[in-house]
Amino acid sequence: MIRFVLVRVMRAVITILAVMTFAFVVLRMSGDPAEVMLGPDVPQNVIEAFRKSWGLDQPLWIQYLAYLKSIFTGDFGVSMRDKAPALQLVLERVPATLQLTVPALILKLLIGIPAGVYAALHRQSFADRGVILLAILGFTIPSFVMGLVLVLIFSVTLGVLPSGGQETWLHGILPTLTMSVGGVGILARFSRSAMIEVMGQPYIRTASAKGLKWRDVVWGHALPNAAVPIVTIVGFMVGSLIAGAVVVESIFSWPGIGRLLIVSVSNRDLAVVQCILLIVAGTMVVSNLAVDLLYGWLDPRLRSPASH
Amino acid sequence: MAMTVATANLVELRNLKVAFDGVRVLHGIDLDVARGEALGLVGESGCGKSVTWLAALGLLPGKASVTGSVRLEGRELCGSPRSTLEQVRGGRIAMIFQDPSSSLNPVLSIGRQITEALAIHRGLRGEAAKTEALRLMDMVGIPDARRRFDLYTHEFSGGQCQRLMIAMALAGEPDLLIADEPTTALDATIQAQILDLLIRLQAETGMALVFISHDLGAVSQVCERVCVMYAGRIVEEGSVAQLFSSPRHPYTRGLFDAIPRIEGPRKRLIPIPGTVPNPKTLPKGCAFAPRCSRTTAFCETSPPSLLPQKDGRKLACAHPIELAVAGKTERRVPEDLLQ
Ligand SMILES: Nc1ncnc2c1ncn2[C@@H]1O[C@H](COP(=O)(O)OP(=O)(O)O)[C@@H](O)[C@H]1O
Ligand code: SF4
Ligand SMILES: [Mg+2]
Numbered sequence: 001m002i003r004f005v006l007v008r009v010m011r012a013v014i015t016i017l018a019v020m021t022f023a024f025v026v027l028r029m030s031g032d033p034a035e036v037m038l039g040p041d042v043p044q045n046v047i048e049a050f051r052k053s054w055g056l057d058q059p060l061w062i063q064y065l066a067y068l069k070s071i072f073t074g075d076f077g078v079s080m081r082d083k084a085p086a087l088q089l090v091l092e093r094v095p096a097t098l099q100l101t102v103p104a105l106i107l108k109l110l111i112g113i114p115a116g117v118y119a120a121l122h123r124q125s126f127a128d129r130g131v132i133l134l135a136i137l138g139f140t141i142p143s144f145v146m147g148l149v150l151v152l153i154f155s156v157t158l159g160v161l162p163s164g165g166q167e168t169w170l171h172g173i174l175p176t177l178t179m180s181v182g183g184v185g186i187l188a189r190f191s192r193s194a195m196i197e198v199m200g201q202p203y204i205r206t207a208s209a210k211g212l213k214w215r216d217v218v219w220g221h222a223l224p225n226a227a228v229p230i231v232t233i234v235g236f237m238v239g240s241l242i243a244g245a246v247v248v249e250s251i252f253s254w255p256g257i258g259r260l261l262i263v264s265v266s267n268r269d270l271a272v273v274q275c276i277l278l279i280v281a282g283t284m285v286v287s288n289l290a291v292d293l294l295y296g297w298l299d300p301r302l303r304s305p306a307s308h
Numbered sequence: 309m310a311m312t313v314a315t316a317n318l319v320e321l322r323n324l325k326v327a328f329d330g331v332r333v334l335h336g337i338d339l340d341v342a343r344g345e346a347l348g349l350v351g352e353s354g355c356g357k358s359v360t361w362l363a364a365l366g367l368l369p370g371k372a373s374v375t376g377s378v379r380l381e382g383r384e385l386c387g388s389p390r391s392t393l394e395q396v397r398g399g400r401i402a403m404i405f406q407d408p409s410s411s412l413n414p415v416l417s418i419g420r421q422i423t424e425a426l427a428i429h430r431g432l433r434g435e436a437a438k439t440e441a442l443r444l445m446d447m448v449g450i451p452d453a454r455r456r457f458d459l460y461t462h463e464f465s466g467g468q469c470q471r472l473m474i475a476m477a478l479a480g481e482p483d484l485l486i487a488d489e490p491t492t493a494l495d496a497t498i499q500a501q502i503l504d505l506l507i508r509l510q511a512e513t514g515m516a517l518v519f520i521s522h523d524l525g526a527v528s529q530v531c532e533r534v535c536v537m538y539a540g541r542i543v544e545e546g547s548v549a550q551l552f553s554s555p556r557h558p559y560t561r562g563l564f565d566a567i568p569r570i571e572g573p574r575k576r577l578i579p580i581p582g583t584v585p586n587p588k589t590l591p592k593g594c595a596f597a598p599r600c601s602r603t604t605a606f607c608e609t610s611p612p613s614l615l616p617q618k619d620g621r622k623l624a625c626a627h628p629i630e631l632a633v634a635g636k637t638e639r640r641v642p643e644d645l646l647q
Contacts, residue, residue: 202405203413208367209405210425210476211398214390220424224415299415300460 012285019281033268077271086271097256107180112187120195138185147178147251164253175252194226235291239284324376333587346517348527351537366393399429402477406489408469412461419457429480444475467498484516539595546621554632
């Protein structure tokens with residue numbers, strides 16, 4: 001078990017390093033922050049001075065080493081635009097994003113998994129067909145279309161919900177709904193197929209043959225097996241709690257991480273973008289790690305030493 | 309209670325029919341299992357051996373349509389409510405399956421799976437259940453049971469998994485154990501051990517045993533009476549001695565000719581030509597006709613019924629093989645199989 005955890009943690013660290021390096025290189029190769037920040041008509045010597053003050057005149061690898069060094073000392077840089085610490089700017093936005101993504105995740109879990117499991121246990125029924133149809137609709141409609149449709153219905157036509165902003169909790173309803181629809185569809189379909197697969201296994205027949213009640217066969221024997229593939233998908237969803245709201249935040253003018261990312265990328269605000277990517281990568285890696293550990297807990301075959 | 313029902317059959321199947329999506333695969337099975345007896349059910353793969361008992365216990369998927377009668381000590385099970393079946397399963401009639409490794413739940417510990425059965429049928433919980441589970445594991449020959457109580461399926465070999473399946477089946481102290489090809493997935497030495505275990509346990513517990521196999525040799529070691537099934541029907545039924553000394557249905561004879569000899573001069577096995585027909589395109593008359601060397605035009609008119617014979621066996625064939633005269637018996641199997 002200790003080995004299992006260590007291997008996973010090492011992998012996580014390597015992943016984060018790779019993301020950091022990649023982001024660093026791509027950002028610096030794809031445009032000059034000085035020109036973007038200062039505008040086109042600025043004299044050359046001002047640009048030179050700007051570059052010098054942000055260290056952009058150094059060779060790339062020296063910049064990279066300096067970046068790594070500051071990261072490891074907990075210094076995430078300063079925003080070129082606001083002159084405030086990047087980490088602080090980013091962390092200020094996190095709660096707003098979580099206000100959307102956490103309720104959306106809860107909705108996905110509470111609706112998607114039961115709908116999928118129910119459909120699997122009532123195959124070919126009316127309910128099953130309904131779940132399949134809605135699930136396909138849910139995850140094929142892009143979220144910007146879904147967002148616009150919801151705005152048209154609830155804001156424009158019915159006039160019951162605001163279409164943008166963050167003033168009251170009512171403002172959060174449409175973006176949260178928009179964000180959950182796709183995930184509900186994905187989870188429903190995934191839970192359904194996982195459950196159908198498990199219900200066809202010989203051990204389920206054994207469980208019935210030994211006289212277990214149907215309910216105990218489903219809860220005690222089928223769900224623990226179906227949980228493994230479902231947890232994978234839920235893991236992805238948890239991993240995108242921070243980054244998953246970019247489109248929806250733009251549609252609904254929600255001041256979260258997604259909007260900050262878009263603004264910072266277009267301004268080439270290097271420190272802020274890097275800081276966001278690091279936090280996004282961090283959440284994904286941590287949730288992957290949690291999923292891996294959860295696998296080991298759910299499925300004894302994955303925790304035995306033979307599987308490494 | 310045992311006195312009043314001592315003479316009656318434990319289980320009686322009458323005209324049991326099963327169809328999947330409109331295709332009939334079981335064409336009216338009549339079968340009795342007496343208390344404490346060991347009954348063999350043989351036939352090639354796809355003849356309906358498993359479906360017969362899955363149907364009897366209500367374990368077939370919803371798309372299967374089951375008609376006929378399944379009586380346990382006179383009580384009708386076919387079409388009875390789920391709660392009735394749940395009490396019968398494991399408690400009165402237990403069943404073990406062909407592939408032991410995938411028949412045990414991979415994410416639940418072995419101990420948990422056995423104690424669960426003890427909780428349902430005998431109300432044992434906690435330490436009492438664990439003690440009894442360890443006794444059962446010991447009884448089926450799992451060494452070092454205490455240490456292995458918390459292990460999982462993948463940590464046991466196929467043969468041990470089948471032993472654990474048997475332990476789980478015994479947990480409910482059933483009156484009848486259905487062993488559906490319990491050794492087919494195992495290699496030869498393990499097969500023999502599992503057969504010995506079943507024979508021993510049957511003697512110790514006095515439960516009845518239905519031993520399903522495509523291997524007549526194995527059946528002869530375990531059972532007193534044999535039913536031969538072909539294409540969803542019973543075609544010959546009799547004591548092991550009767551069928552071994554003088555098989556009368558050409559299909560039974562074909563199964564004997566296909567038994568590998570364990571000793572004596574090596575002779576070539578004679579496999580039955582052709583294959584089991586698809587239930588969708590069953591011949592109009594005797595289903596064995598396309599593969600039978602004795603077939604006549606009459607055989608193709610309607611399926612022969614299973615009729616009682618003078619010597620007590622039952623037979624469904626228009627032109628059966630003549631009864632062998634005593635003393636002139638052609639030995640098709642090693643002596644030791646006949647005991
Ligand atoms: N779940 C099922 N769905 C459709 N057909 C089935 C199902 N189970 C068994 N059958 C069919 O029923 C027939 C009898 O099968 P079975 O009882 O498993 O044979 P066996 O004698 O090998 O145990 C076969 O033709 C098989 O294809
Ligand atoms: S009824 Fe005819 S075809 Fe069928 S087994 Fe007997 S002899 Fe062969
Ligand atoms: Mg079978």
